[in-house]
Amino acid sequence: MTRGLRALGYVFVRGVTGMRQSPLVQTVAVLTMAVCILLLGTVSLLLINAEGVVDGWGVDVPLTVYLNEEVPEEDALALTERIAALPEVDHTELVSPAIALERLQDGLGTGASVLEGVEVQMLPTSIEVYTQPESPEEFSAALAGRLREVKIVEEVAIVGAWASALNDGLGALRTIAGTLALLVTFACVAITWSTIRLAVFARRSEVEILRLVGGTRRFVRAPFVIEGAIQGVLGAAFAITLLAFGFHSLAPHLERGLSLFLVAGAVRFFTVFEVMLAMGFGALLGVIGARIAVARYVEI
């Protein structure tokens, strides 16, 4: 083990030991950070699920082309490719009756039993058309008009005003989440800064001693930065635990309610990766707050 690693190990131990010296301050800091992160986590979870619900409703599909019964597969494929070749179209997806049934079952969630006895053939084959983001608004209507003239097309559904209102709502939620993220960042950094500043004052003599015995800037400051990071991780972990508890208590009720709108399967909690990201975010905020405090209050 190199000397640098040994010094790092020692610094880490000092950071943890330092936290134990002021348990009340640390607890208050962690809980306050947890409340902030909980707020952000709640809005993020709402946003993720709202996006899931919107996806489930298919409002992100501008155009859905329902084909006649018993259309040969090659004809359906040919039409799909012709539509996809249009410059205003981003991509298309041919949805077979089997996939449509599967989606319907997912959407009904626990209420999927109502589909028992429903034959796959009862559902139509459809083509989902995704337009380019920059394509003109009137393009979808014009394309729908042209497609209705095609012999194998039964019906064309275009996303209406309600869907764009839903997307506007989603946009507003994204803005709220973004603003909240900024506020939470600022609040968490301020909390850590304040706690670490207090810790530096409380352990002023320790800092003085470490300077005297030849501690480098990094060696003297690192325990406080580690303290900040631990505060952030604990705050995030506590917030996510609370959120998970709340989510799993509410999820069955939500599922039942959403199954009425055929989007029951859309509700989910954070993935492991997202949880790790949240912990990392907490640690980062703690490190930033602590670094600002030590840069200002720990002299070498």
Added chain:
Amino acid sequence: MSILELIDVRKTFAAREGAQVALDGVSMSVERGEFALLMGPSGAGKSTMLKLILALERPDEGSIKVADRDVHRLTADSVPFLRRNLGAVFQDFRLLSEATPQENVGLPLRVVGVGTNEVRERSREVLLRMHLDPDLKRPVKTLSGGEQQRVALARALVTDPPVLLADEPTGNLDPDLSRDILDHLVEIQSRGTTVMLATHDPVVPSYVPVTRILHLDHGLLVRNEVTPRLRAISDRHDAAAAAAEVA
């Protein structure tokens, strides 16, 4: 060959009634292996001089050299490396009060990333040299003043620095304990470490075989007296240098 050198050093502190002069154009040097006594009443500038040598303060003017390196021309990142070569003890001990003697003594070694076993061994060795129990598991705050000062001395010596700066190390101790600490300082100097002891106790020069007496008063160096012992030390160092050259 001088190990400590101050050239025309001036240091002032801002005060409500204007700038307070702590050191006013002080120049002096201390040879390697000396036992220099820095005397003067409280507020004469003794502690300021030691803090300047340790780069804990910056001079307004002049330069301070340790082993020919100008302390205040060092970058902020290099200052810790200077301090690792300067042991320091103070009147108020400056120990981690909740830590054991061994943890305190091992701190300078931890700073440079020495392994746990070596830290334990070297701390034990130097604590025994200071007549302290190396296996004591009590926090240092429960020890007597004399014991705490010996822990501080042990910490200052554990890295075997060429210079030891002592700022009123006996200031908080009764006469018997003070003599004990002074005996340790003499023993440390006899092993080749340069010792600079700041004190306002007039008894110390008669008790300690010093090589130089520096007397500060109101920031001015009013006396720089070399004792006959300095010649003996210089001769010893010259002989050692000659022997090294021949070898």
